[in-house]
Amino acid sequence: MNRKTVKRILAPTVVxxxxxxxxxxALTRGGPGLPxxxxxxxxxxxxxxxxxxxxxxxxxxxxxxxxxxALAAAGKFxxxxxxxxxxxxxxxHEPERIVATMQALAGPGLRILGWSSDYGIxxxxxxxxxxxxxxxxLRVHLPGVTAGLGWAELHEAPSAxxxxxxxxxxxxEDAGRPxxxxxxxxxxxxxxxxxxxxxxxxxxxxxGQVPVIGGTAAGSSADRTRKGSAIAxxxxxxxxxxxxxxxxxKPVAWAYRGGFNRTGKSGTVTASDGRVIRKIDGRPALxxxxxxxxxxxxxxxxxxxxxxxxxxxxxxxxxxxxxxxSQNLFIHPWPVPHADKPKCLVTSASVYAGDVVYFSEGSWxxxxxxxxxxxxxxxxxxxxxxxxxxxLICCEAVLKNIPPDQRDQxxxxxxxSLGGAPWIGMFTxxxxxxxxxxxxxxxxxxxxxxxxxxGEAQRD
Numbered sequence: 197m198n199r200k201t202v203k204r205i206l207a208p209t210v211v212x213x214x215x216x217x218x219x220x221x222a223l224t225r226g227g228p229g230l231p232x233x234x235x236x237x238x239x240x241x242x243x244x245x246x247x248x249x250x251x252x253x254x255x256x257x258x259x260x261x262x263x264x265x266a267l268a269a270a271g272k273f274x275x276x277x278x279x280x281x282x283x284x285x286x287x288x289h290e291p292e293r294i295v296a297t298m299q300a301l302a303g304p305g306l307r308i309l310g311w312s313s314d315y316g317i318x319x320x321x322x323x324x325x326x327x328x329x330x331x332x333x334l335r336v337h338l339p340g341v342t343a344g345l346g347w348a349e350l351h352e353a354p355s356a357x358x359x360x361x362x363x364x365x366x367x368x369e370d371a372g373r374p375x376x377x378x379x380x381x382x383x384x385x386x387x388x389x390x391x392x393x394x395x396x397x398x399x400x401x402x403x404g405q406v407p408v409i410g411g412t413a414a415g416s417s418a419d420r421t422r423k424g425s426a427i428a429x430x431x432x433x434x435x436x437x438x439x440x441x442x443x444x445x446k447p448v449a450w451a452y453r454g455g456f457n458r459t460g461k462s463g464t465v466t467a468s469d470g471r472v473i474r475k476i477d478g479r480p481a482l483x484x485x486x487x488x489x490x491x492x493x494x495x496x497x498x499x500x501x502x503x504x505x506x507x508x509x510x511x512x513x514x515x516x517x518x519x520x521x522s523q524n525l526f527i528h529p530w531p532v533p534h535a536d537k538p539k540c541l542v543t544s545a546s547v548y549a550g551d552v553v554y555f556s557e558g559s560w561x562x563x564x565x566x567x568x569x570x571x572x573x574x575x576x577x578x579x580x581x582x583x584x585x586x587x588l589i590c591c592e593a594v595l596k597n598i599p600p601d602q603r604d605q606x607x608x609x610x611x612x613s614l615g616g617a618p619w620i621g622m623f624t625x626x627x628x629x630x631x632x633x634x635x636x637x638x639x640x641x642x643x644x645x646x647x648x649x650x651g652e653a654q655r656d
Contacts, residue, residue: 200369201505242289250335251319251618257328259289263297270335280343280440281446282587283310284317287415287422288329291432299430304605309440311384311426314414314592320611320618323603334620338584340445341649344371344378347428349436356390359436360397369442379400379448382587382646383410383637384426385437387625389471390639392546393436395628408636409450409644410439411589411624414550415620417504417596424625447650449574449581452629454526454642455566455594456558458513461488465551473529473541475514476553480539482531485512488555493531503530509589509654511641513554514547523631526556528593544626560598567594568609570645575613583614584650588621590643595623615651 252269254262266283281302285294291312298306310333316325317332324330346367346655365382368374381398385391391412398408410608428438442448454631463484467475478485486493489510496506511526529541547553567590575581588610595603610619627642 220521223635232327234330236524238436241247251333251620253319253324253330253332255319255326255328255330257288257326259293259329259331259639260297261293262289262329262331264301265511266333267298267301267329270333280307280309280345282336282359282620283308283331283333283427284313284620285310285331286314286316286325286329287312287419287424289331289458291425294331295432296428304430306429308345308427308429309343309346309382309438311411311413311438311622311624312424314417314625315595315623316622317604318588318590318603318621320607322607323378328508329433332620332622334585334587334618336648337345338363338444338586338648341584341648341651342371342373342443344368344373344443344597345428345438346370346441346443347426347431347433349433349434350388350390351435355397356388356393357397357400360394361401363437363439364401364441367439367619371441371443373443376443377406379406379444379525380442380646381406381408381410383437383439383628384413385410385626385628386413386426386433386435387415387424388435389546391626391628395636395638398439404635407450407630407632408628409452409587409589409630409646410628411591411622411644412626414592414623414625421443430590439643442648445650446651447578447581449578449651450630450645451570451574452627452631452642453513453566453570453573454524454639455563456509456513456524456526456556456641457514458554458556458617459488461555462552465547465549465553468548468551470548471543472537473543473547473553474537481529481541485510485529485541485555497531504528505595505596507531507573508591508597508641509558509560511556511558512541512543512547512552513556515554516631516637518634521631521633523634524556525637525639526641527553528591545638546556560602563594564598564602564605564609567606567643568612571610571613571647574647582650583617583646584613584618585648586610587646588619588643589627589645590621590623591641592599592623592625593642594641614647617647
C-alpha cells in the first residue's frame with residue numbers, strides 16, 4: 197500500500213487539552229448560536245451546488261418528504277464513481293422507501309451508502325432529532341476520490357469473516373480496481389454480534405494494511421422492536437454489512453478514540469461467553485464491577501436508573517499494545533435482570549477468558565470535549581490539509597449522556613476544525629476503527645472521524 201495516500205493518526209493529549217479549553221469556554225459561556233433554518237434545509241454556506249459536496253437533513257415524519265427536503269438542500273447528484281451519498285436515518289424511516297425515493301429523484305444509479313442512527317443525526321448546523329424521526333445526507337463529489345460500494349448478508353457465506361471478504365471484493369470491483377488496496381474502508385455492520393469477525397475478514401483481503409472506520413447500524417433505544425439496517429446502492433441489508441472502499445490521490449485523515457480515564461482497578465476475565473462476562477477473578481462479574489465503582493452501580497440499580505445509560509460513563513477497558521505502542525479499547529458493560537445471566541455483564545464487544553479489563557470513568561463534558569478534538573487530531577501534522585467532507589461516528593450511549601441542551605456544541609467544536617467543509621454524523625451501537633500500528637478494532641463508547649481531502653477543482 198502507498199503509505200503517502202493515508203495520513204495515520206495518533207491522538208496526542210496536548211491537542212485534546214487545547215480544544216478542551218475552547219469547549220469548556222463554550223459550555224460555560226453558552227457558546228455561539230448555531231444557525232437554524234427552515235426544517236430540512238442547511239444554510240447556503242453549508243449546502244453546496246454543482247460539483248461540490250452538500251449536506252441536508254429533515255425531521256419530517258414522512259420518509260418521502262424527508263428525503264425530498266434533504267436532497268433539495270444537498271444539491272445536484274450524479275452517478276459518477278467519484279460521487280457517493282452517505283445517508284443516515286433513524287428507524288422511523290423505512291430504508292426501502294429511502295432508496296426508492298432517492299433513486300426516483302436523483303437517478304437509479306445513485307451511489308448510496310447509509311445506515312440507521314439512534315436518536316437523531318448531526319451536522320454543521322447542529323443536532324437534529326424528532327419523535328417522528330430524522331434523516332440526513334452528505335453528498336460527496338471530490339475530484340481525486342473514487343468510491344466503490346459493497347455489501348453482503350450473513351446467509352451468503354458460512355462464516356462472518358467470509359461474508360466480509362465478499363463485501364470487500366464487491367466494493368473493489370464496483371470501484372473498478374479489484375486488485376488495488378484502497379486508502380481507507382468505511383464499514384457499517386448490522387447489530388449481530390460479529391463485528392470482530394467481520395474485521396478479521398476485511399483484514400484477510402487487505403493484508404491488514406488498510407485502515408477501517410465505521411459504526412454498527414443502530415436500532416432504537418426507545419423502542420427495541422425497531423431494528424437497525426444498512427444500505428449500499430439499491431440493496432437494503434438487515435443482517436450483514438455494507439461498506440465503501442475509498443481511493444484517493446491525496447491523503448485522507450482519520451481519528452478513533454474514547455473519552456475516558458482508565459483507572460488502576462483491574463482484573464482477569466475468568467468466564468465469558470464473548471458478549472456476556474460471567475466472572476472476573478473467579479467472582480461474579482457484576483459484584484467486581486460494582487466494587488470498582490464504589491457501589492455506584494448497585495445504587496443506580498436500586499434507584500431504577502437506566503443502566504445502559506448510567507454505565508456508559510463507566511466502561512471496561514482492554515489495553516491494545518505492540519512494540520511499545522498502546523491504546524485503550526473501551527467496552528460498554530451493563531447488568532441485565534435475565535435469570536440466565538445472574539450477576540453477569542452484557543457487552544456490545546467481545547471479551548474472553550484471560551482478557552485483562554480495567555475500570556474506567558468519564559463525564560459528559562469530557563466526552564464532549566474529546567469528540568470536538570477529533571478533527572484536529574486527525575489533521576495533526578498536516579495543518580495545511582483542506583477538508584472536502586467529513587464523517588463523524590459516535591456511540592449512542594455517549595450521546596445520551598450529553599445533556600440535550602449541550603448537543604449542539606458538538607457541531608460548534610467540529611466546525612472549528614473543518615473550515616466550513618460539510619460533514620455529517622450519526623450515533624451507533626458499536627464502533628470500528630484503526631489504531632495506527634495496532635490494527636483495526638471494534639469497541640464501544642468510542643468516536644471516529646474521517647476527513648476526505650478537497651479536490652483541486654473545488655478550490656475557490
